Amino acid sequence: MDNSNAKQWDNDHFLHPWEGMEALGENDRTFIEGASGIHLINEKGERLIDGPGGMWCTQIGYGRAEMAEAMAEQARNLAYFSPFNNTNSTAAHFAREIAKRAPGDLNNVFFTTGGSTAVDTAIRFVHFRNNLVGRPEKKKIISRQKAYHGSTYLAASVSGKERDRLWLDKADDLAHFLPNVNPLYRTPGQSDENFLNEKVADLENAIVALGPENVAAFIAEPVLASGGVIVPPIGYHARCLNICRKYDVLYISDEVVTAFGRLGHWFASEAVFGIQPDIITCAKGMTSGYAPMGAAIISDRLIADVAGKDATFSNGYTYSGHPVSAAAGLKNIEIIEREKILEHVREVGPVFQDQLQQLRQIDIVADARGMGLMGCVQCSVDGDPRSELGRDYEIGSRIDMECQKRGLLVRPVINMCVLSPPLIISKSEIEHMFAILREGLEATSEWLGKISDR
Numbered sequence: 001m002d003n004s005n006a007k008q009w010d011n012d013h014f015l016h017p018w019e020g021m022e023a024l025g026e027n028d029r030t031f032i033e034g035a036s037g038i039h040l041i042n043e044k045g046e047r048l049i050d051g052p053g054g055m056w057c058t059q060i061g062y063g064r065a066e067m068a069e070a071m072a073e074q075a076r077n078l079a080y081f082s083p084f085n086n087t088n089s090t091a092a093h094f095a096r097e098i099a100k101r102a103p104g105d106l107n108n109v110f111f112t113t114g115g116s117t118a119v120d121t122a123i124r125f126v127h128f129r130n131n132l133v134g135r136p137e138k139k140k141i142i143s144r145q146k147a148y149h150g151s152t153y154l155a156a157s158v159s160g161k162e163r164d165r166l167w168l169d170k171a172d173d174l175a176h177f178l179p180n181v182n183p184l185y186r187t188p189g190q191s192d193e194n195f196l197n198e199k200v201a202d203l204e205n206a207i208v209a210l211g212p213e214n215v216a217a218f219i220a221e222p223v224l225a226s227g228g229v230i231v232p233p234i235g236y237h238a239r240c241l242n243i244c245r246k247y248d249v250l251y252i253s254d255e256v257v258t259a260f261g262r263l264g265h266w267f268a269s270e271a272v273f274g275i276q277p278d279i280i281t282c283a284k285g286m287t288s289g290y291a292p293m294g295a296a297i298i299s300d301r302l303i304a305d306v307a308g309k310d311a312t313f314s315n316g317y318t319y320s321g322h323p324v325s326a327a328a329g330l331k332n333i334e335i336i337e338r339e340k341i342l343e344h345v346r347e348v349g350p351v352f353q354d355q356l357q358q359l360r361q362i363d364i365v366a367d368a369r370g371m372g373l374m375g376c377v378q379c380s381v382d383g384d385p386r387s388e389l390g391r392d393y394e395i396g397s398r399i400d401m402e403c404q405k406r407g408l409l410v411r412p413v414i415n416m417c418v419l420s421p422p423l424i425i426s427k428s429e430i431e432h433m434f435a436i437l438r439e440g441l442e443a444t445s446e447w448l449g450k451i452s453d454r
């Protein structure tokens with residue numbers, strides 16, 4: 001196949017997610033043409049460590065022959081069935097394996113096509129259930145600043161990253177946003193306990209102000225991922241769940257990033273944060289990125305509220321429970337268990353976090369934070385997290401460029417480098433990745449003239 005004009009075709013015909021209009025048609029994106037293990041291979045044949053793990057999703061790493069074979073076998077045998085009219089044993093088996101690993105009575109798996117449709121489904125289900133139990137006014141969803149829940153109209157409406165909300169419409173009367181839960185921005189001198197109390201009170205005050213009779217659900221990522229790997233204060237989720245229970249508000253835990261091993265467990269809600277939510281949404285790591293797949297996992301308690309009613313949950317997708325994705329999902333679980341990848345994450349997670357913290361020594365690093373195999377380095381010209389976003393886009397792309405030269409792909413989100421490598425990354429590879437990142441940050445600092453200024 002002759003792809004020599006691919007750069008031109010990409011610019012002329014491929015509209016990318018979050019496509020910036022300023023440079024439309026003039027982009028110089030890195031082409032990723034191959035991958036193996038934790039490494040990507042670009043169009044020049046250079047190997048790059050996959051710092052962001054694709055988009056937080058390449059848990060078992062690239063190039064797994066047995067995964068390709070499982071998918072190929074499923075495609076040869078049955079590439080598609082209609083989940084509207086029929087069912088299929090591979091998809092049913094995958095649903096069963098997910099339910100076995102999900103906390104408490106979360107036993108009902110609604111398959112979607114990815115994370116946005118999982119969140120969309122969760123919200124639609126909550127509305128459906130409230131309609132059926134005679135509370136049609138109970139519809140509002142409480143979310144948080146910096147949250148990202150996806151890109152359908154509903155999922156985007158409950159997403160709270162300010163910049164993403166500038167140019168597109170959203171269902172404003174549906175969502176209410178709580179202030180940032182990032183401890184970095186607490187008032188100077190505020191204790192951990194006081195900050196936690198304040199953040200929990202934000203939720204309770206919002207429910208009371210909106211009227212509990214109007215509030216359907218609270219949606220929260222256990223760790224806010226693309227908002228900048230924001231880890232809420234310890235005890236936050238459990239206390240928020242108690243508030244939700246007090247006012248009969250449902251709790252949707254958006255585990256699109258954290259499920260399937262990122263924090264060392266199948267699901268983080270209960271294993272890490274001690275909560276049993278009403279619905280968990282997941283995607284990404286379900287197939288390690290080998291095929292698109294997502295799910296909203298709904299509790300038996302909620303299902304009991306609607307079972308037997310004269311109603312249809314008219315929500316679903318042509319590709320709900322796609323058999324090739326389900327085959328990939330089953331193989332993914334098999335590999336994660338056989339290779340003890342969850343245990344591995346729990347073992348190397350502290351090394352990752354320790355290396356991350358050491359980057360604080362660099363003058364442009366304003367904060368370094370994370371959990372498990374998720375991390376974020378936040379930079380600013382003067383190392384102060386509160387300073388204005390001035391040259392911050394430039395800093396992000398400069399770090400990316402400096403790191404790519406040295407063999408690491410990072411994913412700058414404005415002035416933040418977000419890391420979530422494939423879960424199979426070894427201790428020495430973690431150290432190597434951070435050594436490159438350190439060099440990239442120092443080179444960026446030098447470029448900014450910071451080193452000579454000191």
Ligand SMILES: Cc1ncc(COP(=O)(O)O)c(C=O)c1O
Nearest residue numbers: 114115116148149150225256283
């Ligand atoms: C927490 C969270 N929820 C939902 C989504 C949307 O998932 P998708 O891009 O698969 O639609 C994302 C994507 O990054 C996410 O991070």
